[in-house]
Amino acid sequence: MVHFKELQPTDHFEITLPHALSSNERQLLTLFYQPLIGPPPISLYLTLWAEAESHSVQVMNHYYLMQVLSLPLKQVFEARVALEAIGLLRTWRKDVADGRHFLYELVRPLDAASFFKDPLLSMFLFSKIGEGAYRKLRQRFLTMPNKAQFEEVTRTFTDVYRPISQSLPMDDLEINQTTSGAYPFYYEQFDFKLLQAGLSEQLIPSAALTLEARDTIAKLAFLYNLSPLHMQKVVITALDEHNKLTTDRLKRAAADFYKLTVSTDAPVLTKAFEKQTEVAIDENLSKEQELLQYLETTAPVQVLRDINNGKEPIPSSIQLAEDLVVKYGMSVGVVNVLLEYVMLSTDMKLPKAYVEKIADHWNRKQLKTAKEAMELARQERDKYSQWKQESTQPKQTQTKKPAYNNRKGGRDEQVPDWFYKRNEEPSQDKQQDGAIDFETERLKILQKLDRAGE
Numbered sequence: 001m002v003h004f005k006e007l008q009p010t011d012h013f014e015i016t017l018p019h020a021l022s023s024n025e026r027q028l029l030t031l032f033y034q035p036l037i038g039p040p041p042i043s044l045y046l047t048l049w050a051e052a053e054s055h056s057v058q059v060m061n062h063y064y065l066m067q068v069l070s071l072p073l074k075q076v077f078e079a080r081v082a083l084e085a086i087g088l089l090r091t092w093r094k095d096v097a098d099g100r101h102f103l104y105e106l107v108r109p110l111d112a113a114s115f116f117k118d119p120l121l122s123m124f125l126f127s128k129i130g131e132g133a134y135r136k137l138r139q140r141f142l143t144m145p146n147k148a149q150f151e152e153v154t155r156t157f158t159d160v161y162r163p164i165s166q167s168l169p170m171d172d173l174e175i176n177q178t179t180s181g182a183y184p185f186y187y188e189q190f191d192f193k194l195l196q197a198g199l200s201e202q203l204i205p206s207a208a209l210t211l212e213a214r215d216t217i218a219k220l221a222f223l224y225n226l227s228p229l230h231m232q233k234v235v236i237t238a239l240d241e242h243n244k245l246t247t248d249r250l251k252r253a254a255a256d257f258y259k260l261t262v263s264t265d266a267p268v269l270t271k272a273f274e275k276q277t278e279v280a281i282d283e284n285l286s287k288e289q290e291l292l293q294y295l296e297t298t299a300p301v302q303v304l305r306d307i308n309n310g311k312e313p314i315p316s317s318i319q320l321a322e323d324l325v326v327k328y329g330m331s332v333g334v335v336n337v338l339l340e341y342v343m344l345s346t347d348m349k350l351p352k353a354y355v356e357k358i359a360d361h362w363n364r365k366q367l368k369t370a371k372e373a374m375e376l377a378r379q380e381r382d383k384y385s386q387w388k389q390e391s392t393q394p395k396q397t398q399t400k401k402p403a404y405n406n407r408k409g410g411r412d413e414q415v416p417d418w419f420y421k422r423n424e425e426p427s428q429d430k431q432q433d434g435a436i437d438f439e440t441e442r443l444k445i446l447q448k449l450d451r452a453g454e
Contacts, residue, residue, distance in 0.1 A: 007077045009063040013102035017052035021108060028109045031137060033086060035128040036121070041082040043069055045089070048106055059101075080104075112141035119251050120219040190218040194228040195235070204235055205243050213245040220254040224262070233257060259332065260325050261301045287415045294419070295340070295370040296333040300325065303336045307343055307418045317350050324359055333370035334362060341377050344416060346388060357387050 026046075034042045047068055051058065065076050083089035087110070092103040109115075116122050116138060126134045192214065196206075209217075221231050231254075238245055238253035295303070300321040304313040324335045342355050361380075367373050377384070 007062060007073060007080075008099055009066060009073055010061055010098070011100045011102065012059050012061050013104055014057055014059050015048050015052040016103065016105045017049070018105065019108060021049060021106070025109050028112065028115070029088075032112070032115055032121075032125060033088065033109060036124050037082040037086055040069065040071060040075055041079040041086075041088075044076065044079040045083055045106065048089075048104055052106060112137075116142060117247060118219070119216055119247065119254075120223050123223055123251075190221050191228045192217075195231055198229065198232045199235065204239060208239060208243055208245045210245070212247065213250065216245075216247045216250045220250060224254055224258040226254070226257070230257065230261075256325070259299070260322050261299050287419075291415050291419050292333075292370050292374070295336040298332075298336065300332060300335050300339060303339060307340060308348070309418070316352075320350060320352060320355060324355075328359060328363060330359065330363065331368055334367045334373045337370045337373035337377065338362065340416070341373075341384075345384070351388075354388055358384060 029042055029045065044065070047065065051060070062073065062076060065071075066073055069076060069079075071079070080089065080091065084091055088107050090105040090107060092105075094101045094103075110118070110121070115125075125137075129137075192209075195217070196204075196209070217231055217235065220226070220234070221228070226234065234250065234253045234257050235245065237257070238249040240246065240249060298306075301313065301318055304317055304321065305311065321335060321339060324330050324338065325332060330338075338355065338358060339350070342350055342358065346354070362373060362376065365376060367376060
């Protein structure tokens with residue numbers, strides 16, 4: 001974004017403050033919004049706030065803001081854009097003879113309950129400050145009285161008032177069409193028609209897609225970068241026994257889907273005008289440590305693709321991986337080790353009974369990390385081989401060593417070939433005939449393991 005085409009130091013501005021701001025809102029700015037957009041935008045907001053409280057219309061130029069904030073014009077402009085994006089500032093511009101004239105209207109921050117209810121802002125804050133600080137903020141600002149023994153008897157508007165036929169003046173209609181206190185978010189960018197095209201009335205009643213539910217769906221799709229087809233699965237999972245879609249269930253279902261199919265790390269929102277920086281890779285890691293890091297941070301579906309030379313896994317394999325994470329509550333790292341162990345020890349198959357038997361064992365052992373799962377797989381190799389023979393066809397008598405064999409001679413653990421090749425493009429001949437020579441791949445791994453044990 002080229003700032004000098006948008007703003008110059010000599011451009012003038014004035015400020016409007018439609019409503020008074022309180023000390024509680026100053027706390028919200030500091031504790032809720034500052035972690036999201038950083039100190040410079042908050043400093044700009046507080047400066048505009050202080051100037052607006054003078055109760056007299058003042059026309060200033062942006063060079064004044066540069067001096068007060070000790071920031072170059074580029075950073076002043078980026079701070080303004082950040083405030084606009086998060087819903088704290090509305091900006092109008094008028095071109096005049098000597099440049100541009102801006103009108104800045106400060107918007108009050110969302111109250112704590114509305115902030116935590118919003119899936120986009122709450123997840124953004126969670127990714128910035130971490131779980132511990134996030135829980136402390138919730139406890140501090142959302143302390144609610146216990147209403148379990150009370151029955152709500154509040155009258156609604158329609159209980160008290162009756163409609164009249166008199167129409168509102170046009171000025172009032174224009175005011176009512178604007179939303180106050182909400183950040184600008186364009187819901188029409190999400191294709192609700194495509195979402196509903198794959199959801200039958202029997203599966204998801206139209207009544208379940210309320211305005212609140214649609215608002216949450218659009219924001220979650222943006223946050224997790226999910227398509228309408230992906231959101232169909234999220235919506236189906238989130239529907240409760242009363243055929244309703246609550247914000248909490250939608251948020252939980254979207255988080256589970258994202259964790260399974262994309263990444264175990266919380267999504268991060270970046271500014272559009274910031275250059276993306278590549279994730280630093282620790283070059284001092286051994287190959288086995290690199291493998292462990294990969295298994296801990298990669299979605300199970302992607303691990304299945306990498307093991308299968310980049311080809312899309314079949315739906316039953318995806319469903320099995322999803323059940324291990326969602327239904328059985330296993331960590332992603334442990335699930336990835338389990339999937340890899342079974343596929344490498346059964347000629348790239350995933351026998352459901354065999355997988356679930358090992359999963360039950362690992363759950364009872366309360367495994368939490370990929371490293372713990374690898375170590376247990378090495379220790380229990382003989383037991384798992386016996387389980388495999390019981391779970392597979394009688395004709396399968398040959399037993400192949402999995403990648404996690406016992407260490408011999410104190411040498412480093414061997415890393416499977418698929419891990420080295422996970423970023424390579426599938427060869428042309430394999431793409432054409434659609435077949436993978438599993439026997440050749442198996443022999444390659446066996447040869448590496450045999451050499452390591454000599």
